[in-house]
Amino acid sequence: xxxxxxxxxxxxxxxxxxxxxxxxxxxxxxxxxxxxxxxxxxxxxxxxxxxxxx
Numbered sequence: 001x002x003x004x005x006x007x008x009x010x011x012x013x014x015x016x017x018x019x020x021x022x023x024x025x026x027x028x029x030x031x032x033x034x035x036x037x038x039x040x041x042x043x044x045x046x047x048x049x050x051x052x053x054x
Contacts (some may be wrong), residue, residue: 020027 019030
């Protein structure tokens with residue numbers, strides 16, 4: 001099972017590197033979308049906590 005996990009990790013790493021090398025603009029867009037999603041989630045959690053306190 002550990003061997004399969006290691007192979008899957010290598011496949012994902014190769015795919016990410018291939019995407020970055022062949023289309024850096026698209027890769028940058030995907031990273032920006034990911035960070036915007038994380039930021040939005042953190043903002044939502046902050047608002048929820050604020051509502052619990054007040």
